Amino acid sequence: MDPTNTTLVELRDAIAQKRATATQVVRAYLDRIEKHNAHLHAFHEVYTDRALDCAKQVDDGSITGALAGVPIAIKDNLCTTWGRTTCSSRMLENFRAPYNATVVTRLEDAGAIIVGKTNLDEFAMGSSTEHSAFGATRNPWDTARVPGGSSGGSAAAVAADLCAGAFGSDTGGSIRQPAALCGVVGFKPTYGRVSRWGLVAFASSLDQIGPFGRTVEDIALLLQVIAGADPLDSTCADEPVSNYLNELSAPADNLRIGLPRQYLSDANDPAVNDAVDQAVDVYRSHGAQVVDVDLPHTEYGIPTYYIVAPAEASSNLARYDGMHYGHRAQHADDLVDLYSRSRAEGFGDEVKRRIMLGTYALSSGYYDAYYLHALKVRRLIKQDFDHAFERCDAILCPTTTGPAFAIGDKTDDPLAMYANDVYTVNGNLAGIPGVSLPAGQTTADDGTHRLPVAIQLYGPVFAEARLLQIAKLYQSVTDHHLGRPELET
Ligand code: GLN
Numbered sequence: 001m002d003p004t005n006t007t008l009v010e011l012r013d014a015i016a017q018k019r020a021t022a023t024q025v026v027r028a029y030l031d032r033i034e035k036h037n038a039h040l041h042a043f044h045e046v047y048t049d050r051a052l053d054c055a056k057q058v059d060d061g062s063i064t065g066a067l068a069g070v071p072i073a074i075k076d077n078l079c080t081t082w083g084r085t086t087c088s089s090r091m092l093e094n095f096r097a098p099y100n101a102t103v104v105t106r107l108e109d110a111g112a113i114i115v116g117k118t119n120l121d122e123f124a125m126g127s128s129t130e131h132s133a134f135g136a137t138r139n140p141w142d143t144a145r146v147p148g149g150s151s152g153g154s155a156a157a158v159a160a161d162l163c164a165g166a167f168g169s170d171t172g173g174s175i176r177q178p179a180a181l182c183g184v185v186g187f188k189p190t191y192g193r194v195s196r197w198g199l200v201a202f203a204s205s206l207d208q209i210g211p212f213g214r215t216v217e218d219i220a221l222l223l224q225v226i227a228g229a230d231p232l233d234s235t236c237a238d239e240p241v242s243n244y245l246n247e248l249s250a251p252a253d254n255l256r257i258g259l260p261r262q263y264l265s266d267a268n269d270p271a272v273n274d275a276v277d278q279a280v281d282v283y284r285s286h287g288a289q290v291v292d293v294d295l296p297h298t299e300y301g302i303p304t305y306y307i308v309a310p311a312e313a314s315s316n317l318a319r320y321d322g323m324h325y326g327h328r329a330q331h332a333d334d335l336v337d338l339y340s341r342s343r344a345e346g347f348g349d350e351v352k353r354r355i356m357l358g359t360y361a362l363s364s365g366y367y368d369a370y371y372l373h374a375l376k377v378r379r380l381i382k383q384d385f386d387h388a389f390e391r392c393d394a395i396l397c398p399t400t401t402g403p404a405f406a407i408g409d410k411t412d413d414p415l416a417m418y419a420n421d422v423y424t425v426n427g428n429l430a431g432i433p434g435v436s437l438p439a440g441q442t443t444a445d446d447g448t449h450r451l452p453v454a455i456q457l458y459g460p461v462f463a464e465a466r467l468l469q470i471a472k473l474y475q476s477v478t479d480h481h482l483g484r485p486e487l488e489t
Contacts, residue, residue, distance in 0.1 A: 003028045005484075008070055008164040008218035009245070015058065015069035022058035022069030026051050026113055029071040033115065033162045036487055041137050042147075042157040044076050045083045046116040054113045066225055068111030073163040075151050076117040077124055078209070079198035080104055087200050088132035089122045091326045091346030101198025102233065103167060103209050103226045110225045115163055118153025122348045123317065124169055124202045126150050127177055127420040130411050131350040138407070139182060140485040142449035145404040148178030148420075151212070155182040158212045160487055165222050166212040171202050172305050173399075173424025175210045176436035176456060180399035183438045183452030183483055185471075186212050187219045190461045191431035192237035194223075195230035203312035204235070206305075206428040215481055216472040219435070220244035223464065242465050252469040257283045258293035258392030263423055269402035271442035271453045279396055279439060279455045282474055293388040293395060297380045298426060304381065305425035306418055307361050307374035313351075314358030320346060353414065382430040385458070394470045395458040398423050399436040403444070403451035427458055434458045435471050438480040452483070 003011055003025040014020045030048055037043050051071070057063040074080075077087045079097035086092045100108075107114065121131035129137040129152030137152040139145040140160040147156040151168025155178035158166050168175045170188040179186025187210045194209045201207065211222035224245060229238040259280065264273055280290055322328040322342025329341030347355070361370035388395060400420065410417045427434040439455040455474075459467030475481055 004032050004161045007215050008213055009215070009221055011164050012067060012070050012221070022055040022113065023052065025069055026055040026071055026115070029115060029163060036160055036162060039138065039143065039488065040140060040156055040160055041135055042118055042153045042160065042162055043073065043116040044086060044088075044119055044134060044153070047083060047114065050082060051113050051115045058111060058113070063111050065109060065111030066221065067107065070112050070165065071115045071163045072107060072112045073116055073118050073154055073157045073166040074104065074114055075120050075154050075168045077120060077169060077200040078104055078167065079200070080114070080117070083117060085117070085200065086134070087123050088120050088134055089346065089348065089351070090133045091320050093133070093327065095326060097198070099198060102195035102230045104198065106226050112225070118151070118157055118166065120153060121150035122351050123200065123313070124150040124171060124174055125313070125350050125354050127173070127417055128410065129153060130407065131348060133348055136407055139404045140487055141183065141451050142404065142444060143488055145406055145451070146181065148181035148404065150174040152178045154212050155179050155184055155186065158182070158184045158214065159485060161484070165218055167209060168212060169199055169202070169207055169209050170428065171206045172309060172428050173421045175212065176399050176424050176434055177420060179212055179436040180454030181404040181452065183485070184212055184214060185216060185219050185438070185481065186210065186436045187223060188427060188434045189223065189227065189464060190433045191428075192235055193227050193239070193433070193462065193464065195233040195236040197230055197232040201316040203309040204316065205312060206309060208428075216468055216475050217245060217248060220248055220468050237462070239462050244465055244468055247465045248469060248472045250469055252473040253287065255283065255286070255288035255470065256392040257288050257290045258388050258395045259290060260293050260295045260298070260388070260395055260397055262295050262298035263397035265401075267401065268398060269442065269453070271440060272398045272400070272402060275439035275453050275455050276396060276398055279474060282477055283396070286473060286477070291391050293391055295384040295388060295426070297377065297384050300377050301381060301426040301429060302418060302422055304374045304377045305421065305429060306357070307370050308378060308429070310354040310358035311361050311371050312358070314355045314362065317351070317355055322346070350414070378429045381426050385430045385432055389460045393459070394467060397456050397458070399454040399456040403442050403453055423456060432458055432461055433464055433467055435467060437471055437474060438483065440480050441483065
């Protein structure tokens, strides 16, 4: 068995049944990282010695658990007591966290081996990883293109088989959109399903942590390890966590799939709309009833999100003052000058743009017109989904309007970059779970490379088990998730 050409669940079983040692597995992935990371720049830091040491402990039986020996990558906005937690920002370039994120603790308690931290847009603000202060990640399918973002490093790492699974955060699409552009599965759980303790905050009413994998089984296993109440995060819900992996064997019968016409625009790349059409056929041929659903406030998603998220970000990022931790300017005249210089030097342009947008929307005289208004529209968007789920079990739609775009294409046009999130932000505004699944390929406009396209499924809050069953049905009769990029070296 080639441990780097399998699924996470198969790998886990192979290690548990001693068909492979954790050391062999971890070494195989570390070798691949060594070979490909310089070109792809998926990882910021790789923990070679620590990972091999943990692998040894799995092999001698002192580390056990549901993920024993499985190499996992985490986005570099999740705190770990070892290594640095940079958020791809100069502000946190040398930051060493004093505690582990709950997700990290749960992964390690389950025996997972964290091989490294992955690149992201600075503070998770972006859709391409180009806003990283340490350079962009490249899409393994075509290295002239972006992997999506903000969790682009995690998506690229899974797509290039540099790890068996990975984690990201999704505030407006940052797991699902890069998963779509890199041809892997990405899952955003219900708001409150997973603890955010130790996730560096971007927009606290939207942020969720979730997994990347090759298959729905991989996602189910990763989700059940990290989900569930946490005394360290009061926003994490005390809802029961089921064994999502076992529940996948339940048949997805009596299925009603909702199709929102607002998501099937002619402006989408034709390959994206074809992928949705083909998914409709798949579900119909397995007995599902396909119904039209109406999400009339869809078009207000982007403007609403780009008020709410920057408003919350402007507040969350106020803590980076150069005093407590993070970058501190060398020469300042007084305290206010120190704050101002430290922030001017530490933050990149996109982060500054968000802070200014958010501060403006919250300021006296504009609060009612922008922020309060956005909250009201957010409620309407949520109600759209509530009504739709009275008529269906899952909503089927695209994840993105098209395949990966070229590096540099949108960096000078923030609005074009924001428009990437048109099919993902509403899921965060409504707090519902969503999953992106590989659903085919299209040829790049320059005709040189095949690029992945994806479908997205949304489900009602805390209906993760059912949503995964519905996603599994699609993967059990299609082979789009088996495609792998040919890597340049
Ligand atoms: N692309 C969106 C943004 O720039 C979403 C980011 C995210 O989900 N973290 O805000």
